Amino acid sequence: MLLKAENVSMQFGGFRAVSGASLEINQGEIIGLIGPNGAGKSTFFNCLVGDLRPTEGRVWFDGHDVTQASPEEHAKLGIGRTFQLPATFEDLSILDNVMVGAFLRHPRVSDALEAAHRVLELTGLSEIAQQKAKTLGTPGRKRLEIARVLATEPKLMLLDEALAGLTPVEVRRAIELVRKIHQSGVTLVIVEHIMEVILTLTDRVLVFNQGKVIASGKPSDVVNDPAVVEAYLGRSLSRQKGLAA
Numbered sequence: 001m002l003l004k005a006e007n008v009s010m011q012f013g014g015f016r017a018v019s020g021a022s023l024e025i026n027q028g029e030i031i032g033l034i035g036p037n038g039a040g041k042s043t044f045f046n047c048l049v050g051d052l053r054p055t056e057g058r059v060w061f062d063g064h065d066v067t068q069a070s071p072e073e074h075a076k077l078g079i080g081r082t083f084q085l086p087a088t089f090e091d092l093s094i095l096d097n098v099m100v101g102a103f104l105r106h107p108r109v110s111d112a113l114e115a116a117h118r119v120l121e122l123t124g125l126s127e128i129a130q131q132k133a134k135t136l137g138t139p140g141r142k143r144l145e146i147a148r149v150l151a152t153e154p155k156l157m158l159l160d161e162a163l164a165g166l167t168p169v170e171v172r173r174a175i176e177l178v179r180k181i182h183q184s185g186v187t188l189v190i191v192e193h194i195m196e197v198i199l200t201l202t203d204r205v206l207v208f209n210q211g212k213v214i215a216s217g218k219p220s221d222v223v224n225d226p227a228v229v230e231a232y233l234g235r236s237l238s239r240q241k242g243l244a245a
């Protein structure tokens with residue numbers, strides 16, 4: 001088992017954003033997290049990667065108890081995450097943004113450069129590597145965000161709505177990229193509203209609603225689960241239609 005989260009809760013003052021969530025991830029899996037806005041997906045994510053310390057529960061990664069570990073320790077152990085809002089260095093080149101990630105494993109500039117170029121190749125950014133990050137449009141930004149994390153050579157990569165805001169064609173390209181990343185040996189957790197992404201990529205899905213895991217299982221089964229449909233229906237009919245699509 002690569003990651004195990006046991007009964008993780010996160011309390012903000014009097015508000016429980018995540019309540020007793022558990023998850024076990026095996027090497028090589030692609031896990032999806034879905035649920036309405038505000039369900040606690042990003043908060044749970046943050047508890048897994050060390051950006052938040054859960055108020056209850058434990059998290060283990062690759063045999064280490066990481067419940068209290070810092071984001072840097074998580075990155076060193078091999079957990080990488082994208083942010084819902086990309087955190088790029090706007091005035092740096094695309095290459096240099098990726099170099100920031102590559103330095104984690106490769107202290108020597110020449111080694112980091114070599115590693116960064118491998119990642120740029122994989123993510124389809126090689127040809128524009130010298131451009132500044134701020135010149136990128138939405139699809140390029142999403143790719144760069146993924147590239148920066150990939151450059152840290154994670155064993156487990158968590159994508160938090162990394163494909164939001166893309167057109168259907170761009171989504172399909174991004175799905176291909178995620179497949180390539182998976183084939184290169186990276187285990188993945190994906191938070192995504194786009195059902196096409198969840199249904200085509202994931203082996204197993206966890207559904208969050210109001211901080212709790214209300215269902216889990218094969219994606220095709222879970223999207224037909226009445227409790228899941230109800231959770232979406234309770235918020236928005238249009239989203240429920242998206243679910244069925």
Ligand SMILES: Nc1ncnc2c1ncn2[C@@H]1O[C@H](COP(=O)(O)OP(=O)(O)O)[C@@H](O)[C@H]1O
Nearest residue numbers: 012015017035036037038039040041042043044
């Ligand atoms: N730092 C915080 N302080 C207080 N409340 C928060 C904080 N972060 C998230 N929340 C609340 O926790 C709930 C879950 O948020 P979030 O995990 O971002 O949901 P999701 O990613 O599923 O949309 C929301 O009601 C949100 O307002």
Ligand SMILES: [Mg+2]
Nearest residue numbers: 041042043084
């Ligand atoms: Mg979120």
